[in-house]
Amino acid sequence: MNGAQMHALVERLYPLCRSITGNGVRRTLEIVGEHIPLEIFEVPTGTEVFDWTVPQEWNIRDAYIADASGNRVVDFQQLNLHVVGYSTPVSARMTLEELRPHLHTLPEHPSWVPYRTSYYAPNWGFCLAQDTLDAMPDGEYEVCIDSTVEDGSLTYAEHVVPGQVTDEVIISCHTCHPSLANDNLAGIAVAVALAQSLDNPYYTYRFLFMPGTIGAITWLARNHERIGKVKHGLVLACAGDRGQLTYKKSRRGDADIDRVLRYVLRERQHKVVDFSPYGYDERQFCSPGFNLGVGSLCRTQYAGYPEYHTSADNPDFVSPQAMEDTLAVCREAFSVLDRDRRYVNLSPYGEPQLGKRGLYDSLGGRSDAKETQMAMLWVLNFSDGEHSLLDIAQRSGLPFDSVAAAARALQGASLIKE
Amino acid sequence: MNGAQMHALVERLYPLCRSITGNGVRRTLEIVGEHIPLEIFEVPTGTEVFDWTVPQEWNIRDAYIADASGNRVVDFQQLNLHVVGYSTPVSARMTLEELRPHLHTLPEHPSWVPYRTSYYAPNWGFCLAQDTLDAMPDGEYEVCIDSTVEDGSLTYAEHVVPGQVTDEVIISCHTCHPSLANDNLAGIAVAVALAQSLDNPYYTYRFLFMPGTIGAITWLARNHERIGKVKHGLVLACAGDRGQLTYKKSRRGDADIDRVLRYVLRERQHKVVDFSPYGYDERQFCSPGFNLGVGSLCRTQYAGYPEYHTSADNPDFVSPQAMEDTLAVCREAFSVLDRDRRYVNLSPYGEPQLGKRGLYDSLGGRSDAKETQMAMLWVLNFSDGEHSLLDIAQRSGLPFDSVAAAARALQGASLIKE
Amino acid sequence: MNGAQMHALVERLYPLCRSITGNGVRRTLEIVGEHIPLEIFEVPTGTEVFDWTVPQEWNIRDAYIADASGNRVVDFQQLNLHVVGYSTPVSARMTLEELRPHLHTLPEHPSWVPYRTSYYAPNWGFCLAQDTLDAMPDGEYEVCIDSTVEDGSLTYAEHVVPGQVTDEVIISCHTCHPSLANDNLAGIAVAVALAQSLDNPYYTYRFLFMPGTIGAITWLARNHERIGKVKHGLVLACAGDRGQLTYKKSRRGDADIDRVLRYVLRERQHKVVDFSPYGYDERQFCSPGFNLGVGSLCRTQYAGYPEYHTSADNPDFVSPQAMEDTLAVCREAFSVLDRDRRYVNLSPYGEPQLGKRGLYDSLGGRSDAKETQMAMLWVLNFSDGEHSLLDIAQRSGLPFDSVAAAARALQGASLIKE
Structure with a gap:
């Protein structure tokens, strides 16, 4: 996806x-x-x-505040945030003053509608833009919340x-x-x-x-x-x-x-x-x-x-x-x-001889040791049951992938076990 | 006071x-x-x-160095620092040269008198301003320390x-x-x-x-x-x-x-x-x-x-x-x-429902959680017997008073115990 | 020396x-x-x-690459780095092309000879300056490594x-x-x-x-x-x-x-x-x-x-x-x-009275406590079997020598033991 x-x-x-x-x-x-x-x-x-x-379970089918002309000025069908979550059912006519304690706005963002809930205290309310509220004239409104709060x-x-x-x-x-x-x-x-x-x-x-x-x-x-x-x-x-x-x-x-x-x-x-x-x-x-x-x-x-x-x-x-x-x-x-696991070095006394297992270059003396070989030395040295591969990656500065690959190779050679 | x-x-x-x-x-x-x-x-x-x-106990009634005219040039009555603490009694006439080993001054602050003691080695001495010493002519002085060092x-x-x-x-x-x-x-x-x-x-x-x-x-x-x-x-x-x-x-x-x-x-x-x-x-x-x-x-x-x-x-x-x-x-x-004590949360599996105890706002969704409520959540979460209220105040950044008040409220609701 | x-x-x-x-x-x-x-x-x-x-043990007596005129262009007698360590014996004539896989140089430092070994994989080779290699014409060379790899x-x-x-x-x-x-x-x-x-x-x-x-x-x-x-x-x-x-x-x-x-x-x-x-x-x-x-x-x-x-x-x-x-x-x-050892204070309840042992000045009140006395107080206070003298030197900021000397003095006075 x-x-x-x-x-x-x-x-x-x-x-x-x-x-x-x-x-x-x-x-x-x-x-x-x-x-x-x-x-x-x-x-x-x-x-x-x-x-x-x-x-109890809450379900809602519709909710609105309609003005004297029957226009929905706040409408759940437009945006479900308009209803306070878990609002109990309401069907009433009331003045803006009566309605006001049930209205929630965000004055600092006047065009945004806030999200509010009242899960455990039975209550009802509407959330609306401050701009919408400011445009609502005094007078009577039809208030409807068609919800149910029932066992479920x-x-x-x-x-x-x-x-x-x-x-x-x-x-x-x-x-x-x-x-x-x-x-x-x-x-x-x-x-x-x-x-x-x-x-x-x-x-x-x-x-x-x-x-x-x-x-x-x-x-x-x-x-x-x-x-x-x-x-x-x-x-x-x-x-x-x-x-x-x-x-x-x-x-x-x-x-x-x-x-x-x-x-x-x-x-x-x-x-x-x-x-x-x-x-x-x-x-x-x-x-x-x-x-x-x-x-x-x-x-x-x-x-x-x-x-x-x-x-x-x-x-x-x-x-x-x-x-x-x-x-x-x-x-x-x-x-x-x-992949982040702790291993135990089965050959912990000194380094095991990686070369005879084909895990290490035969030509010595070079100063540019290879990351894969370095990763094996790190995994061997710190596989004491206490350090995880991520610990080893972080301590060594080597990529986790290299450290994990080294652990796989060493486990394949029976030099470490989980 | x-x-x-x-x-x-x-x-x-x-x-x-x-x-x-x-x-x-x-x-x-x-x-x-x-x-x-x-x-x-x-x-x-x-x-x-x-x-x-x-x-032994030391007591002193008087001490001074008087010059040939009988003027006290160093006088315990003026300042008790003038006598080395625990000075043994002395009553003698001696030259400035003889006296000198018993005089202590602070050359770097010539007008100040130092404080000196000799609690455990019997000795006597005077502390005086370097200025005073510099003004003392050679010659004989009367030296008196009227002290006692006795069982007490x-x-x-x-x-x-x-x-x-x-x-x-x-x-x-x-x-x-x-x-x-x-x-x-x-x-x-x-x-x-x-x-x-x-x-x-x-x-x-x-x-x-x-x-x-x-x-x-x-x-x-x-x-x-x-x-x-x-x-x-x-x-x-x-x-x-x-x-x-x-x-x-x-x-x-x-x-x-x-x-x-x-x-x-x-x-x-x-x-x-x-x-x-x-x-x-x-x-x-x-x-x-x-x-x-x-x-x-x-x-x-x-x-x-x-x-x-x-x-x-x-x-x-x-x-x-x-x-x-x-x-x-x-x-x-x-x-x-x-007030700094360790509590144990008695409801440690998930959060207890504070709302039903009147300790939490019923209206949800607001982004400005109140300090008192936050303090309760902190106290509940960290009251594991290991963290003290001061630990919690420091970890949360909340004032200790708020944390302590939250603990009182939670103890009152039987949600934590000492 | x-x-x-x-x-x-x-x-x-x-x-x-x-x-x-x-x-x-x-x-x-x-x-x-x-x-x-x-x-x-x-x-x-x-x-x-x-x-x-x-x-097996490796020994070498001589090694060189000689050109058509018999001149040694690479000579072990001049510098023993010229031979790859543990090189097996060789005595052959070969072209530069045949020789090349056995030659090691440092192109980034063309006048230097690298050091190389092959201890555990039988092989032979020469190390030489890149400049030398660059000057070697194509053609045939005499190659000699007079070495032995034998039980020893x-x-x-x-x-x-x-x-x-x-x-x-x-x-x-x-x-x-x-x-x-x-x-x-x-x-x-x-x-x-x-x-x-x-x-x-x-x-x-x-x-x-x-x-x-x-x-x-x-x-x-x-x-x-x-x-x-x-x-x-x-x-x-x-x-x-x-x-x-x-x-x-x-x-x-x-x-x-x-x-x-x-x-x-x-x-x-x-x-x-x-x-x-x-x-x-x-x-x-x-x-x-x-x-x-x-x-x-x-x-x-x-x-x-x-x-x-x-x-x-x-x-x-x-x-x-x-x-x-x-x-x-x-x-x-x-x-x-x-000298870095842990001691135990034998008089750990309060300070012991150093003065009566001659280890502390009898005249009190001075603000310039001496390093030797400070060192003794530090050693006494931290000689709890857990702190070593180096710990004490580091914690006190006093020189290790002073701390060690204080420990010697205190041990001499039977105030601490190892």
């Missing part, structure tokens, strides 16, 4: 009204399922998941790429945001493309498409026994804007995923930030009871761009090139992670 | 002739006792304290502010210097004001007023069984000059007191220096057998100003503002230390 | 045709043995040493300076390079001078003169049981060029030898580099099965100068002053290492 294809997927998913539950999520997963096979999970309202309870279920999906081992890497992205492109349709698109690109990986890769917070908590609660298998993970969000890449470290700070991402990003313009307990679902994976080696990859970070959580985060805000670049970093990172 | 009151205390204590023993110390402690209740300890001459023995006792005092726990913080200042204002009457004054300001602290605070070296060693020898209770400590000295604050770390270097002081000083002009086995009584508290978490707070450090140990260290050399500033840092430091 | 004498030794050894075996090595050790007594070891061809086997032995030598303890320091230098002055006749000369200079050292010093790689591996294989005694070591190479000193750390990176060398070099222009598994015999001593605290001292490092492994590395390339400087650093380093 190239950048243009990822962008097309973003555009196709954009109009759907997603939330933490409901048919918008189901339809989104159907479309994703056209690209990669998904297993869909429905968790009933009322299910207890750690400290939380799966909420929370929907999430998994896509698994089996590996050579059952130890897992989880790739997670949130599916609960309505018409917001960078946050997080771009993350979904990159995850789909990444899943497609994996070819017989070492680790088992589990892709999680689920609503933020409650989805991750639900998944963790239902997969408690699997957590021991999760060795690494990455939360993908805001994967398509034109800013430079940002890697947010896991809570551990020195997990393998942290070291791999820093290594892969080292020659790109990028930013690395420490873990903080805010942002996306790394908050849950890195809660102290789990403390998983899960980092987060974004381009411009959460709340770091004005378009964040507004109608300006539309498909034009994300670019095919940026998504391709995010994908390339992911692919390189997991390629390194998949 | 404000800066003016601390300065008044310095001025009142200044004329007394203190030493490591004697009535000058007793009178000093009487005056301190007018401000805070003291328990006075008298340790008899000859008491063995570790490698040392409590020395070493005097020190404690003031205890009981805390919620019996674990202790010790605040120590030396009481053995005669007319020297910054070293250490300012330290005594700040200690008194600090003691008055403590209000139902968490730790038990023990203030120690005792002579340098032999006093600290005596206290340690007599309180060997208490040492296990001493969790933190601070030696106060040179607390009133106009220089910037200097914090000298404990020998451990990363004791709680070290981290707290560095935190509190971070936004002030200040200096932090590593532990060295010279200076004040941190030398004893941080000797390898004890290795206590005791740092030292000064303004300009020991021997770091020319007035150090001279008659120029008089009450004009210390300022009310500087003492108030030192006091403010101490109060803030102990306020942080008293 | 001063710089001039070391240089004379380099000049005397220079013409010999050394290799990893053979009579050139034996003659070299005879000459070294005129300066310091050596024990010579002969290890027969075919001896298995870890992953390697001691090879590998020769190495040890010189031991017994110490007060049987724990050992090894000093190693390679003896396998033919007419190359900096690499490594200068290293041999500095090692000889260093051995002569040691006078009743604390450690036992073992000097190893042996061929690179196979020699070190042979020594390690034959001394497996001694390795536990080897506490420190230094590989000497390239010890005489005019560049600044380079210290290459042991694989451990923080071995005592690493800390000592860094300390001794701190006030000189120098470079410290991390361990890498290439270079000289530190490769073997620091292989993961041994991981000894062995560093390497050079001036300009391996392959870091164009003259490396060429005929330009001749006696003019090394200077008496540079060898003296290398020697001075070695002597200072081993002087520190020999």
